[in-house]
Amino acid sequence: MRPRTEIAMTDAATQTDAAIGEVDAHRRILVAAAHRMLGTLAEAEDAVQEAFVRWIRLHPSERAAIANPAGWLMRVTGRICLDTLGSARARRETYVGEWLPEPVPADLSNGDPAEAALAAESVSTALLLVLETLTPAERVAFVLHEVFAVPFGEIAEVLGRSPAACRQLAASARLHVGRRSGAAVPRSRHDEVVAAFAAASATGRLDALVRVLAPDVVLVSDGGGVVSAARRPVRGVDHVARFLLGLARKQPTAAYEPMVTGDGLGFVIRLNGTVAAVVTFATDGERITDVWMMRNPGKLRAWV
Template structure:
């Protein structure tokens, strides 16, 4: 393989190629996460990209990072299409895998996953897109891949690929106003929500919630009875009071870079709550209560 991407020596053996691939792994994992909303599936896509690279002749690759990005995109597109075709119940509530970190901030590996303000709410919106729309939007808008490089992946002309991204962009923009990115303001609202839940203060809860708030709970296969979508401030406040006994166990954390809560008695995750705050009110709450996926959440920061 010829010298590429600023190498000081030609990549001419498997070991060096593997090291070069590892340099790109955080970026590729971020691409997979935005495409799939699943950390495990993102890792599978990245591993498949390595297998394809190791079986290919990379001597003609001018930009290894760009080549790998499009390969991961193609793999994720196939995975999304397969997921769509086998989904039996379109009403299933699915909350993407959260990236949970201490309020002090995410570590560098986590930070790579959640840059570009990719919160759970945005990932939920991306889940509503057609696979080709999601690919065009993610690769172009979030990773600045040119449309003429995306077009062959979706088997469309560049102009048609641009339209895919445009439709996806409108869906993302129409999903609601941009959330408040100020962590201090987010924290104030979430702390007030937790305090009102602990105190059983229904009126205080309603005052913190947008009248049209949406609550989504993903209980997964093992706790599917927990899965639900609830709308309206009074209904969501009522749900909060139903589970007020768990409120004292809630710990404030960052969920995909925004303030949320983690319930993890004795270090075992029971739920992760993501709050979307706009103008001082909660407009959306996404809760992951799936025991299988919660078991995979990295909680190593709890020992800090």
């Protein structure tokens, strides 16, 4: 017969394993939600890890009393993201150069469950940039309710406000997102425009590239202060075209690999086999309106 202490230790280990399994079962959806709230995969994973720690620290009887562990984990993750958003805004004020949300591939095959969840429910850079303009409370309310259908009563627990106030926050965010997002371009048309841009870029001719760029096109490059990147947005068709052609001349051995992203067709730029940048686009259905160039190595790990 085993000693009581050994039995107790075995039971505790079993309970811990069960608690870990509960979190792992919901990790994909939690990371997907946190990514929308925070804009980077690293911060999203940190938020979910913190929720995981809080779940494990609960007494087994407390966990057993929670009827909906998935809902509990989502609420806790939302609260952590709300707290993180406040400090993130302060950090971004001192960020070196322009800040862009982390692009995520729409088709990953490396087997990571969190990234697979993000791939299945990928979001565009355009949407994440609009979400950046919301207040932290609006962003959390919008993501939890509009994307993940969390009831306002539960969102109220996250935000520390009444359900009615949370409903107003989500409505305000929805209106703002709709107004800033503009008319949606069909993905097939978006990809056709990007393919035309790629063909024009391959010619190396300024006039060819200018024809596929909107007059008020904007290029934003995020190097995070780690690698060289344009410190300010490049604006206007002539400036953007010359910037892109100049970059191509400086990197004659660069390989441009087409890749499906949350924005549609984009490109992974490799130098000597190493991912140097990911470029995504927005279009008006006829020409390129925005070019987003992610060069920050810390936001490229999903592409390696």
